[in-house]
Amino acid sequence: MSRPAEIVFATNNDHKLREIRRIMGPKWHVLSLADIGCHDDIPETAATLQGNAEIKARYVREHYGYDCFADDTGLMVDALGGAPGVYSARYAGPGHDSKANMELLLKNMEGVADRSAHFSTVIALLIGDRMLTFEGSVHGVITTEPSGDGGFGYDPVFKPDEADTTFALMSADEKNAISHRGRATAKLIEYLSDI
Ligand code: IMP
Secondary structure (H helix, E strand, C coil): CCCCEEEEECCCCHHHHHHHHHHHCCCEEEECCHHHCCCCCCCCCCCCHHHHHHHHHHHHHHHHCCCEEEEEEEEEEHHHCCCEECCHHHCCCCCCCHHHHHHHHHHHCCCCCCCEEEEEEEEEEEECCEEEEEEEEEEEEECCCCCCCCCCCCHHHEEECCCCCCHHHCCHHHHHHHCHHHHHHHHHHHHHHHC
């Protein structure tokens, strides 16, 4: 078997790395930011998921010289006008964790009948001088209370339309098969396998 191809994924989120490595399989050796010695807090200052993903990919190229891909994800809740959206990681304010974000979301959704929402992931791939983007999304509803302790982020309060349980109650494979990141990554892999 030939050696796996190296590619940098511009993240230090262990959950995301595990998910991506599992989705991409043994053909790829996915390096994290820590693996390339990058411990910088890369600014995410764009107003869109695509903009933030591109900033991260460009940052790694400019400072570390690697081809890489970066992702940005948002949870868009219809009844909240698309919030928390691009600010999903900081919904409860800077320095707050996923639990605080989830609690604020449930509070803001108290008594709200329309609970429809979707996750969207944009992956920016910077390879040579080409920047490409791949999008994946999954539609579902915000539950009234958290259930399950798998996954990460808003997983305990998001139930995709294609399933009977929240993401946090699914196995990694079940989640990856229908998730925003799984779908965006499938497009990335299809592209990478053709070049
Ligand atoms: P990021 O851009 O991927 O860092 O994600 C932004 C925010 O969305 C963070 O608060 C994450 O916890 C949350 N998030 C990203 N992906 C997922 C997911 O697959 N499930 C639940 N929450 C997620």
